[in-house]
Amino acid sequence: MxxxxxxxxxxxxxxxxxxSLAWHGYQLAKTFQxxxxxxxxxxxQDAVLTAHSQRxxxxxxxxxxxxxxxxxxxxxxxxxxxxxxxxxxxIVDADNAFRHQMSATTLxxxxxxxxxxxxxxxxxxxxxxxxxxx
Amino acid sequence: xxxxxxxxxxxxxxxxxxxxxxxxLLVFASFGIRISVLFEDGALNLLxxxxxxxxxxxxxxxxxxxxxxxxxxxxxxxxDIDSLFIHTHQQHAALLKNCSYTLTPIVFNRxxxxxxxxxxxx
Numbered sequence: 001m002x003x004x005x006x007x008x009x010x011x012x013x014x015x016x017x018x019x020s021l022a023w024h025g026y027q028l029a030k031t032f033q034x035x036x037x038x039x040x041x042x043x044x045q046d047a048v049l050t051a052h053s054q055r056x057x058x059x060x061x062x063x064x065x066x067x068x069x070x071x072x073x074x075x076x077x078x079x080x081x082x083x084x085x086x087x088x089x090x091i092v093d094a095d096n097a098f099r100h101q102m103s104a105t106t107l108x109x110x111x112x113x114x115x116x117x118x119x120x121x122x123x124x125x126x127x128x129x130x131x132x133x134x
Numbered sequence: 135x136x137x138x139x140x141x142x143x144x145x146x147x148x149x150x151x152x153x154x155x156x157x158x159l160l161v162f163a164s165f166g167i168r169i170s171v172l173f174e175d176g177a178l179n180l181l182x183x184x185x186x187x188x189x190x191x192x193x194x195x196x197x198x199x200x201x202x203x204x205x206x207x208x209x210x211x212x213x214d215i216d217s218l219f220i221h222t223h224q225q226h227a228a229l230l231k232n233c234s235y236t237l238t239p240i241v242f243n244r245x246x247x248x249x250x251x252x253x254x255x256x
Contacts, residue, residue: 012254014151014256044154044158045150045151045154045155046151082154084154084157085154088150118157118158118161118162119161119165121158121161121162122161122162122164122165122167123165125136125138125162125167125252126136126165126166126167128252130252131252131254133254133255
């Protein structure tokens, strides 16, 4: 099936940022941006670790989190991240730190990302012409 | 209405991601997406109703390591998820010996996949 270039594509990110698959997902998002094709992204399962602000990367290797942040900045959006998957992996924003009585000094959600529920993923699935899973 | 196939491949207690995918498909079904599920390989274990829901437990706390995926599968009927598929070549698997779900054996080919808008593999 050929990819419809005018309808939004949902990039469903499931793979951990330590995998090559996660890089393929980012590269495709970047390509869609260059070609001005509409696309959505949703981070779920181990891919939510991409949104961890304390993920260290050696200086001589590209930082996937920083690249997604740059893309978010260029697109003027925040990428949605599943809140329950994120909280279970130590990724916390201020609202959820308060809600779950966690220390507000350990906020670990990186800029350029926001925590949201699976309802938003369902909505994207409804409206996306294609879903590509990474 | 979107028609989505979820392919499950992992057995009960394999990892949190297995639990998360089944949680997600229940949410999809709640939001009006028509969900079909193909069970393959280790996921056939989720259809074995003779086993107890949780097996791996924390030794001291006595708590299950994961919420039971098998219990979530048992709740599919309440979400109107009734299209349950298995591969034809796995329909006589021992894990299905105590299964009372209505399963449809299929051949995973272009004709089968083309009936769905999206396919998600876990």
